[in-house]
Amino acid sequence: MEYQILNKIEKPEDLRDLSFQELQLLAKELRHYIIQVVAVKEGHLGASLGVVELTIALHFIFDTPQDLLVWDVGHQAYGHKILTGRRNNFHTNRQLGGISGFPKREESVYDTFGVGHSSTSISAALGMALASRLNGNLEKHHIAVIGDASIASGMAFEGLNHAGVTNANLLVILNDNAIGIDPSVGALKEYLTKAKVGYKPKESNIIEALNFNYFGPVDGHDLEALLSILKELQQIKGPKFLHVITKKGKGLKKAEEDQVKYHAPGKFQPETGELLPRNSEGLPLKYQDVFGLTLVELAKENKKIIGITPAMPTGSSLKYMMKAFPERAFDVGIAEQHAVTLAAGMATQGAVVFCNIYSTFLQRAYDQVIHDVALQDLPVVFCLDRAGLVGEDGATHHGLFDLAYLRAIPNMIIAAPANEIELRQLLYTAQLGLTHPMAIRYPRGRGITNNWQVPFQAIEIGKAVCEKEGENLAILALGSIIKNAKLALEEIENEVGLYNMRFAKPLDETMLHNVFSKYKSIITLEDGIVSGGFGSAVLEFAAAHNYTCKIKCLGVPDSFIEHGKIDELQEIARIDVKSIVRQVKYLL
Template sequence: MRKLAVDKLPAVCDELRKYIIDVLSERPGHLGASLGAVELTVALHYVFNTPDDRIVWDVGHQAYSHKILTGRREAFHTLRQFGGIGGFPHPEESAYDTFIAGHASNSISAALGMSTAFEIAGEGGRHVVAVIGDGAMTGGLAFEGINNASIDPNNLLIVLNDNDMSIDRNVGGMNRYLVDITTSQTYNHIRYEVYQRLLKLNLISEDRRENILRFNNSLKALINRQHNLFEGFSIRYFGPIDGHDVGDLVKKLGDIKDMKGPKLLHIKTKKGKGYKPAEQSATVWHAPGRFNKDTGQRLLPERTNEPQLYQDVFGHTLVELAEKDQRITGVTPAMPTGCSMTYMMKAFPDRAFDVGIAEGHAVTFSAGMAKEGMIPFCNIYSSFLQRAYDQVIHDAAILKLHVVLCLDRAGLVGEDGVTHHGAFDLAYLRPIPNVIISSPLNEIDLRNLMFTAYKTDRGPFVIRYPRGKGELRDWQNEMELLPVGRGRRLREGTDVAVVTIGPIGNVARQAIEAAAEEGISAAHYDMIYLKPIDAELLHEIGRRYSRIITVENGTVVGGLGTAVMEFMMEHGYTPRVQRIGIPDRFIEHGSIAELYNLCGMDAPHILEAIRSLVGQKGGQA
C-alpha cells in the first residue's frame, strides 16, 4: 500500500469498507466503529513504518481494517470464531498488534510507556501513536496517561478519533467539550508558519520547546478566545479535521509526526461511515449480527416464546422495584443498552445514570448515594469491575454501604474473548469483608436476589449472572426473599454430591440426570451464595459424602471449589473434591458451547467427572 500514490488511497478505503461489510454481514462482529476508522487506519499505515513504529488501538473494535491490512485478509472470515482471529488486537496474533485492546482508555498509558522505552534504548526515532476513540476519553486512565505525558520527555502522538459515540451516545463534560471545541484556521496557519521559520533558524531546541509551546498556547487563546484543555497539559493540539479525508490525514500526520514532544491530532469521524443503515443508527449497528448487506435488513432469529435475556430480566425488575421505592437508583458505566439500564432510564430518567467509561467512578458514585440513604443498583460487566476493585473495597465495603453490584456477563461470554470473559469475580470478591456474593440459578432467582439485595442493608450485595438467555419462559414471579447465606438441596443422591452456584447449575443438572440413567445417584446442591456460604448445608455434604464435585462458571482458583475445600479441611472432613470451572489460564474466543467443551464445563464432561469419581476406590461415607 505504501507504494501507491496518495490519490489511490481513497480506492483502498472503499475496498476495505466493502470487504468489512461483505464479511460481517455473514460473520457477526463490531461493524460501526471499524467502518468509521477506515481512512484513519489507511493513513496511519501509509505514513508510519509499522510494525517498527507502534500503533496502540483503543478501543480495539475499531481495528478491523487494521487487521485486514496487516496480513489477515484471508483469515478475516474466521473473525471471532473458535480457532480464528480475535475481535480485538492482540500481540500474540500479529506483530502489528502492539498491545491488548479489549476494553478502553489504556492506549495513552501503554503508548507512553513504549515511547519512553524507545527513548531509554536510544531508539527515539521510532514513532508511537495512541489511537483513542469510541468514548474512551471518558475513562480516568486516559487522563492519568495525558498527565504523565505532559511532564516526561517523549514524542508520543495521540490521535483522538471523535465520533460522539461509544456503544451508546457519549455522555459527560468531556463529550460536550469535544463537541464545542474549535480551532481557528488563522491560528493554525500562523502557528505553522512561525514553527517553520523558527525551525529553519535553528531557534527551536529541546530546552526551548516548553517556551515555544507556551507561546503557541497563548497565541491560540488570544485568537480563539478560549483555552484548550489538551494544551493546558502542554500537549500540542491539532484539529479537529475531517477523519474521512484520507489525503488530508496523510498530509497532517506527515507534518506532525517528527515534531518533538507530545501532541494530539483531533479527528472527527462518523460511526458506520459508508453504510447508510449504520450511519443512521450507530447503537443498533455497533454489533448488528447477521444482515442483508444490500437491503440493510438485520437477519434476527425468529422470535418465539423463548426465555428472556438475563439483562432484560434485570432491567424490567429494576423498574418494578424503583416503582415501589424512590430511593432506588440505577448506575452504569457506558453500557445502558448492553445491560438494559435503558428501561430504568426511560421510566425514571432522574434516577438512572450513565457515567461514561468510568467503572471506578461508577462504584464510588454509587457509594456516595448509598451514604446518603439511596439504594443504587450499579450494573457493570464482570470483567470491567476489575477496574473498580479498589473502589469496591475502600469506598463501599469498609463502610458497609448498601450498594447492589449487578455483574452482567459473568463467566465465559463467547466470541468477545479473553478480555471480556467474567472469569475472576467470584475469586477476587470473596476475600473482601462485608460483601455478600450471590448468583441465581435462573431468572426467578435473579428477581428474588434483586429483591433480597434491595431489602438487605448489610454492605455491598453482589449478584452475578451470565450473558444470554436464561431457562424459563414464565419468569415474572411475585418476588420473595432468599435468606442470605442459605443454599438448597435440589436433588437427593447417595454416590456423589454435585455442588454448584449460578446458572451453570442447569448444565450440571443435565449431567446428573444422565448419570441417573446409568445407575449413578448424584445429589445436587445449589449454594446461591458464595459469601456467606451455607455452613449448615456444607456440614450435611461433609457428613454424607466422600466424593464431591463443584461446578462454577468462574476460575477454579479461589472460587466456589476452593471455598468448599477450605470448609471441609477446616471442619475435619476428608472427601475427594474435584473442581470444575474455568482453568487457570486465559481462555480464547468462541461460542459458549465450544468454550464450555474446551474448559470441561459442559454436560458430557461433568458426566464423565461423575463417572470417574464414583469409579474411584471408596464410596458413601
C-alpha cells in the same frame, strides 16, 4: 466486488507504493470487505467502518511496525488487521481457533499492545515512547488512537497528564464520533462537540493546557486532509494531539442511522444493511433484560432505588430505568472507579444503589470496591452482568475472576442465581434493608424460562437449596451453570445429589455439614476461575471441619480462555455436560 487494490496488500509496506487515487479506491474496497465479512460472520461493525481512511493514512505515513500503533479498545481495528497480513483469515474473526476480535500481541507484530478494555492506549503508547528514548531511539513514532468515549476515562487523563511533562515522541489521535457503544456522555463530550463547530478559543483548549500541541479538528473521512496533517505531525517532536471527526458506521446507511444497534449488529444483508431476522419468538428473555425490567418494577415502589452504569445502558439494560426514572439512573461514562465510589457516596445518604457493571469491567475498580464500599460496609448492590464465559469477545471480556477476587473481601455477600426467577428474587431481596455490600453475578445471553415474572419473594441470604437427594456423590453447583449439571444427571443411572448453592459467600454451612456427612464424594461446579473461587471456599470449609470426602472442583482452569462459542469454551474448560458426566462416572 472485485478487490483490485486490496488483494495486493499483504502488509502496510505494499500500500505505501500506491497513488492517491489508488488509496481512495483501497478505502472503498476495505470498507466493502469489512461489511461483507461481518454481515456473515458477525462482530463489531460500526467502529471499524468509521476509521477506514484513518487506518490507511496511518499505515501509509508511518513506518509500521517500526513505528508503534496502539488501538484503544480494539473495536475499531478490523481494517488494521486486514491491512497487516490477516485479510485471508479475517473470516475466522472471533471464532474458535481464528483471529481475535481485538489487537493481540501474539497474533501479529503490528498489534503492539493487547486491548479489549478501554482507555489504556495513551499510557501504553507513552510507556513505549519513554522506553524508546531510554534505548536511544529518538526517531521512532508512537501513536495512540482513542475514542471520545474512552478519553473521558480517568486512566486516559492520567496518561495525558503524565505525557504533557515528558517531551515523549507521542501522538494521541482522538477518533471523535460522539459515541462509544452508547452515545458518549459528560462535560468533555460537550466540550468536544463545541470544538466540532469551530468553538475552540486558544485560551480554553484543555489539551493545550496539558502541554500537547493540538491539531484539528480534521474530517476523518477526507483522506487527503489526513495524509497531509499526519505528514506534518511526523516532523514535530514531543506530545501531539490530533482531533479527528468521524462517523461511526460510515459507508453503510443503516449503520450510520442506528449506531447503537450496528456497533455489533449480528448477521445482516451486506447490500442494504437490513438485519437478518433472529428467531427469538418464544425464547426466554436475556438475563440483562430481566435485571432491567425488574429494577423498574422495584423502583416504582421503592423511591430510594438508584441505578448506575459505566457507559453500558443498552448492554446492561439499565436503559429501562433511564427511560422510566431518568433522574434516578446515571450513565457515568467509561469510569468504573468513579461509578463504584459514586455509588458508595449515594449509599451513605440512604440510597439503595444498584451499580450494574460487567464482571470483567469491575476488575478496573477493585480498590474502590474494597476501600470505598466494603471497608465502610456500605450496602451497594453490584449487578455483575456477563459473569462467566462470554463467548466470542474472548479473554479480555470473560467474567471469570469475580468470585475469586470478591470472595477475599470482608463484608461482601456474593450471590449467583440459577435462573431468571432467582435473579428477580435476589434483586428484590437486595432492596429490603440490606446492611452489607452484595454482588449478584449472572451470565450473558438468554435464560431458561419465559415465566420469570413471578410475585416477589425474599431469598434468605446464604441459604442453599437441595434440588435432588442422592447417594454416594453430590454436585454443589453455583449459578446458572447448574443447568449443565441437571442435563448431565439425566444421563446417569446412579442417584446423584444436586444442590443449588446460590451463595459463594456466605456459604450455607448447615447444608454443607449435611452434605459432607452424607456423601463420600463431592463435585463443585462453577462458571468461573477454579483457583480461589467457589470450589476453593468448599475446600476451605472441609479442611476447617476435618471432612475427608473426595472433592473435585470443576471450573475454568488456571489459564486465559480465548474466544469461541460458549459451548465450545465450556468444553475446553471441562464444565460442559459431557465433562460433568465423565467426572461423575469416574468418581462413582
